[in-house]
Amino acid sequence: MDITTSIDVVASEPAAPALVARVANLTKSYGSHGARIDALRDVTVGIRRGEFTAVMGPSGSGKSTLMHIMAGLDSPTEGRVWLGDTEIGGLGDEQLTLLRRRRVGFVFQSFNLVPTLDVEGNLLLPFELDGRTPSPREREWIDELETVLGLDPRLSHRPHELSGGQQQRVAIARALVTRPELVFADEPTGNLDSRTGREVLQVLQSATRGYGQSIAMVTHDPIAASYADRVIFLADGRVVEDRPRMEASEIAAFMLAMEQAA
């Protein structure tokens, strides 16, 4: 299979302003010498600012691993990682913690919310962690998110009182409240039915369209990926394809071809 990494960046140059995050020659291996698994092999890729990017690929292809490393949740075995202009490869735990707190947002497949806090408490957590209360402008933004995501009647509910879709919407709102440079979402619709999943995807898409929120989303689902501005395909720890916006049917066909080639 040919490797077509049509990325407009050269690894050794300083981060281009158009890229909100990037990795260069990234390799991630698990296990010791005996049973070594290369989850990522020499990956060089960038996430563009203001875009909704989908990362697709078969199970075990390294999607989650790539996202974890870009978000500073995990460390690379080889290669370099930048978030904006910051090279995060060499950062210590304390600095990575601050980076996660201030510069990125997360939406996971499930278990996104702190069970002991109500919806409002979960939404304000990113500010509280920083020891501050939202400014009036931020407060306006929070209110707007709450309204847009239909959370207003639910603010004093605890997570276990919400449906899966409602929980995901709260998670998205929380990822967006601080307007982070980049929001990472790992299969955010994986646990939802297709209608609720579509709602969640529309919210993500409109955050990008509406105010240029950069989003990187890992998914298995061709329909989910069709909401993105760009689709990156991984297979076997490598980037195998990088395309602008695709129809769900095209994506499905491509995935099928990839699996047959494998």
Added chain:
Amino acid sequence: MSGAGPASGVREHGSSILVALLSSAFGVALLQITGVLDDAIRADPITGRSTTVGIMLTVIAWVFIAIAIYVGSIVTANTFATIVAGRARSIALLRLIGSSARRQRRAVAREGLVVGLIGAVAGAAVGTGLAVALERLAVWADWLPEVAHDWADPGLAAPILAVVATTWLAAWVGSRRVLTVTPLQAIGGSQPLSLEEARSRPARNAIAITLFAVGTATLVLSMLLGLVTPFAVLIGVVGGILSFTGVVLGAHLIMPPALRLVGRMLGRSPSARLAAANALRYPERSSRTTIGVVIGVTLVTMFGVTVASFRLLIEAAQAEQPEVYEGTGAMLDGVTAVFSVLIGVSALIAAVGLVNALSLSVLQRTRELGLLRALGFSRAQLRRMILAESVQLTATAVLVGLVLGTFYGWAGAQSLLGSASGMPGIVAPGVPWTILAIVVVSAAVLTVAATITPARRATRVSPITALAVE
């Protein structure tokens, strides 16, 4: 986290075995020692005829043994409830493939029986060893005569069997939640299983409130009667037992509001707020975690306050007739020390329970801790959160115990000594400074000790856990 392997069995049940061991060792050691004392008294030509002292010693010993075993059972029931909550998903899986809830529960209770057996037998050995060592020491120092003693008295089986039975029973009670686990929970959605244990229990609440009300009224009555006769203290003892039983039965009514109050005093930082919420996540569990410590602190404080009040009176009297009261102070000190140590064992058992409860709760929250790390909680913030949880539990238990103990102690002093000066009078409650200091220092040590393992574990949790664990 299924608890199937022997290694995880030790990890899960280690503290319950320790609790059973402590209870059994305490019971056996205490009975062995009273037995030795009894033999020594019988061997004495002057006191030898009387059996009263021996019986009294045994009765007093059993009061303390019963308290220790009771506290131990509460701790064990709590531990099992927590373990079952952690296993809910694997239990649900077994239910899904056709195992009945009753069978699952019996299996858990059987683990309790094994835990009880191991702990009780090991405890018997430890207790006997301790008693032998003390006896040798006493003989060597000439405090006791060299008298033959039967170290294998059949009566020693009583505390051993009692520990086995109560541990088994506690496991049975603690595993009640197994019945509410549904097979659906195995395939269940995104939320971690929340086994909210707060149930309304009108009968138990009614009994607890009635006992407390009647007991406290009786206690007040005894204080009034105490103005005219020292025998009022006998009524007071009954009132105290009733009232305190009410408190223990109604722990789930008293402890959560107290925890909330203390939690609020910890401040508004995210660490403190999450800690406060965690301590109240399972109100019933927190109540049982803390009530053991409350019992210990209440009894020690009560005793200390009574003795300190008595001492105030003695000192006043001593000022007038020094020769009559010579040596009373030293005797009071001795009695206070012995009683405090005997009650202290129950407090120690409760402390083991508290340490274990915090540790288990952190273990079961791995994923949540990972989430907090992913969201930007620093390691220091996590550590502070766990410390705050620990402070909240111990401080609440100690404060409630101090308040109750001071009240009961003062009530006891008033009903016993209200008429002591020859005319009706109000006894000023004495402050047992030494005991207070020991309680506060022990509480601080307990707070820190309880956080060491969980904090280390929590700070090791990688943020990726939030995404991975299933």
